[in-house]
Amino acid sequence: MTTIETTVARRGVVFVRAAVAAQTVAIFFQALTAGLLLSTSYGELLHGVGARVMYGASMLYVLAAVLAWRPGGGSPRPVLYAGGFLALASVQVVLGIAHVPSVHVPLGVLMFGLSVLDLGRRRR
Template identity: 85%
Template sequence: MATIETTTTRRTAPAFLQAAVAVQTLAIFFQAGTAGLLLSTSYGETLHGVGARVMYGASMLYVLAAVLAWRPGGGSPRPVLYASGFLVLASVQVVLGIAHVPSVHVPLGVLMFGLSVLDLARRRRA
C-alpha cells in the first residue's frame, strides 16, 4: 500500500510544482498590467492590491508544492530553495510597494517575472 502512495506522490508532485510556478508567473504578469492601470485609472490601485495578495499567495503555494515534491515525493531539494527565494523576493516587493518606492519596486517586479518565466520553462522542459 505504501508503494502505491509513494508512486502516486512521485507522479503528481512535479505536476503540482509546475502548476504552482505557472500560477505564480501569471500572477506576476497580472501585476505588470495592473501597475499600468494604477497610473492611469481610479480602480488600478484596488486591482494592484488584490493582485499583490494573489501573487504572494501564489509564492506561498510554490513553497508548499516544492516541499511536497521534495519530502514525500522524493525529489530534489533545489526547488525548495528557488521557491523560498521567490517568497523572500515577494515579501520585499510587498514592503517596497507599501512604502511607495517605485524605483526599486518596478525593477524587482520585472526581475521576478523573468525569473519565474525561466523557472517555468525549466520545469516544462524537465
C-alpha cells in the same frame, strides 16, 4: 521505486509546475495592473488584490516544492528556488507599501523574468 512512489513523485512535479504557472500568471497580472494604477481610478484596487494573489501563489509554490521534496522523494532544489522567490515577494510587498517605485518596478520585472525561466525549466 514502486508504482505508488512513482505516482506520488509525478503528482508532486505536476503540483510544482502548476504552482509556478500560477505564480507567473499572477506576476504578469501585476504588470498589467501597474499600468492601470497610473491611468485609472480602480488600478490601485486591482494592483492591491493582485499583490495578495501573487504573494499567495508564492506561498503555494513553497508548499508544492516541500511536498514534492519530502513525501514525494524529489530534489530539494525547488524548495530553495521557492523560498528565494518568497523572500523576493516579501521585499516587493514592503517596497510597494513604502511607495519606492525606483526599486519596486525593476524588482517586479526581475521576478517576472525569474518566474518565466523557472516555468520553462519545469516544462522540460
